[in-house]
Amino acid sequence: MKRFTNAIFSTGIISCLVFATSVSALDEKMHAQLDELKSAAIHSNLSYDIIESLTTEVGPRMVGTPAEKKSVEWAVAKMKSLGFDKVWTEESQAPDWQRGELKVSLLAPFNHNLVALSLGNSVGTDTAPIEAQIAHFRDLDALKAADAQTLKGKIAYVAFAMERRKDGSGYGEAVGARVSGAAVAAEKGAVAFVMRSVGTDSHRFAHTGVMRYKDDSKQIPALALSNPDADLLENALKRNQPVTMGITSTASGTLKETVTIANVIGEFTGSEQPDQVVTLGAHLDSWDVGTGAIDDGIGxxxxxxAVNHISTMAQxxxxxxxxxxxxxxxxxLLGAKDYVARHKNNMDNHIIGAEWxxxxxxxxxxxxxMGENALVEIRKFAEYLxxxxxxxxxxxxxKGQSDMSLLGEAGQPAVNFYPDGSDYFDYHHTENDTLDKVNQEALKINTAIYTTFAWYAANSGVDFRK
Known part of the structure; x- marks a missing residue:
């Protein structure tokens, strides 16, 4: 009964969204076209079907893996099947990294196997496991404040817990430790760096993500513990006894070899101003855990x-x-960096962009x-939404999300859409990023918003730079 009631409620919301009138300053023709696209997107399962295809037929798409190469072939074929006029790839190179195997355990004063993931770019433990005492820090700043060489022979642990927020802003407060914690710990003599996962869930899944070493410092293994295992470690530390951890990792660190990567680009050509380009972005790669359904299969x-819905319009x-x-x-953002380098001489033709x-x-x-004059026009579209x-x-x-921010820095105007991200970091960079987690009703609405935005930007005649 609850499921049936929820279905009726969801259907009612969608009906209201399709037929609600807006006090909008858009002209009648534009308004009618946007209504047509909105209705088509909200009543379509296409965006979900595309994610299902990607996660089933390809799966996780980490750089350097056969699946990442397969994802490029998949994307080219999918774009062609969905009505894109032009589809092509632009190749560049990226450093190789291999996760290998990881085993982490508490050895003393209590014995427990722990769930963890090596952070991207991390080195392994060479030929011998690391067994060392834990040095506990509440956050990255506390680690930075530790006296030089006070961690000699120890494993540095940063306990900072990310906060759940609708706009995802807690991520920025937590991710610094993931990116630079190992480099800081190595400078102070640590033999490994461990952190509480950058995530908001209570599941026994660790969250991976990229980290960086300093060029002139020692490289030590870097890993993230699942939140329940971080709790377990901290409970052990409360006993005021030395806590020893064991780590065995075959992570490769950044290899000297590179691998070929490719942006996949598709266009639906404009009828009057084909050289003026409205860009929609997402990233095709993912980590090797989960199936990359949410990050960034949704995008x-x-x-x-959005382009397929637009391709069905009469004009x-x-x-x-x-x-x-x-x-x-x-x-x-290596693909985005390559894109900006390739297209820097025609960035003025990039009218506006948005990424998911x-x-x-x-x-x-x-x-x-965007420009001040364009603000007046975009408010008309905002009123429609x-x-x-x-x-x-x-x-x-x-400036645009993620990759698109580099285009924004290069001069492309942008719109950022803010979705409810309350549960996003429950799944982000984990084994739990799978198709069943996708919010299908929200996906339809969000597809409608991106579709109508693309149509509006392509037909409004607005110079978003002015």
Whole structure:
């Protein structure tokens, strides 16, 4: 009964979203076109079907793996099947890294096997396991404040717990330890670095993610504990006895060899101003844990479905709509860096862009980054979205999410859409990032928002730089 009631409630919401009227300043023709696209997206399962195809037929897509190469072939074929006029790849190189195997345990004063993951780019333990005492720090700042060489022969542990927030801002407060903690610990004599996972869940899944060493410092193994195992470690530390941990890892560190990566780019060509490009972005790669359904299968599904919905309209958009599926986002936005380098001489033709690389819930805010005159026009579109629960931010400094931020830094105007990310970091970079976690009703609404945005930007005639 509860499931049936929820289905009726969800259907009612969708009906309201489709047929609600908006006090919008858009002209009648544009309004009608947006309504047509919104209805099509909200009543379609296409974006979900694309994610299902990606996660089933390819799965996890870590740089340097056969599946990552297969994902490029999958994306090219999928774009062609969905009505893109032009599809191509742009190849570059990325450093290789291999996760290997990892075993972590508490050895004293209590014995427990622990669930952990090596952080991306981490070295292993060479030929012999590490067995050393834990030195406990509440956060990265406390680790930085430790006296030089006070960690000699010890394992540094940072206990900072990420906070759950709708906008995901807790991630920025926690991720610094993941990125630079091992380098700081090594400078102070530590033999390994361990941290509480950057995540908000209570499941026994560890969260991976990229880390960095300093060029001139020692490289030590770096890993993240699942949140329950971090709790267990901290409970052991409360006993005021030395706590010893054992680590065995065959992670490769950054190899001298490189691997080929590729951005996959597809276009639906504009009818009047084909050289002017509206960009939609997502990243095609993922970590090797889970199936990359949420990070960033959702982005792939939304952007490809948006173009397909637009391709069914009676007329073409005036400007070209380009989807960029970026390579190697997870290890440092490498595909985006290559894209900007290749296209720097025609960045003025990039009219505006938006990327999806965060969230699982419904979009609640639109944040612009454009010229002052264009703000007047984008408010008209924001008014159109208002009945869908979307408000316009008072700021005007958006650069684009993730990869798209590099295009923003290169001069492309941007819109950032903010979805509810309350549960995003329960799954982010874990074995639990799988298809069943995708919020299908929110996905339909978000697809409608991205589809209508792409159509509006391509047909409005607005110069978003002015």
């Amino acid at each position: 792939v599904g939304i952007t490809l479905a 073409r958009p005036k400007r070209t709509i380009r989807v960029i599926l970026f390579a190697a986002e997870e290890i440092g 690389d965060f969230g699982n819930g419904t979009i609640y805010k639109l944040a612009p980054g 208002a009945p869908m629960g979307v408000e316009m931010a008072s700021t005007n400094n958006a």
